[in-house]
Amino acid sequence: MSRNWVAVASAEHVRLGRGQGFMQVCHGKAAPLKRIQPGDRVVYYSPATEFRGNDRLQSFTAIGVVRDGLAYQADIGGGFSPFRRSVDWHTAEEAPIKPLVGRLQFTTTRSNWGFQLRFGLFEISAHDMAMIAAAMDASAPSSAGTSRSYGPIREELRDESRPAG
Structure with missing residues (x-):
């Protein structure tokens, strides 16, 4: 059964990984990536645009599905060899978290829900991933080479936002 994950990184780092088909978490540590399995869905949350930046981007910046294979180590020079996982990234727009706070299950269960973002990787429900x-x-690309949209979910959200009556 597939699981759903939120990974945390600056938008600039997410864009690099998205462009090259990989994900990396917790400054390249291997252990968190071992929790993720092929077929799991991952979404990146970016608190800022740049690494150590102080702008408040606070947006989801990439979403995809982990490919087959294990974590691998990449030699990027300067003695830094982070661990990565291959990901098929979906076509998606960046989306701010604020309109979803209180509607996502991981934001309603605790008053300090943002604390878990500090861990760099945590599991979420299928409901939250769909939202x-x-x-x-x-x-996402379908097996036929066309795109499969999350349209019904968007329509359900649109219906929820309409006043009753």
Whole structure:
């Protein structure tokens, strides 16, 4: 059974990984990546645009599915060899978290829900992943080579936001 994960990194680092088909968490540590399995879904949350930046981007910046294979080590020079996992990234727009706070299960269970973002990787429910995908207007390649959209989820969210009556 597939699991759903939120990974945390600056948007600049997420864009690099998205462009090259990989994910990396916790400054390249291997242990967190061992929790993730092929077929698991991952979404990146970026607190800032740049690493150690102080802007408040606070947005989901990439969403995808982990490919087959294990974590691998990449030699990027300067003595830094982070561990990575290969990911098929979906087509998606960046989406701010603030409109979803209180609607995502991981933000309603505790008053200090943002604390878990400090761990760099944590599991979320399928409900939360679907809401985030809808907010990002995400679509994934299907086996036929076309895009599969999360349209029904977006419509459900739109219906929820309409006044009753």
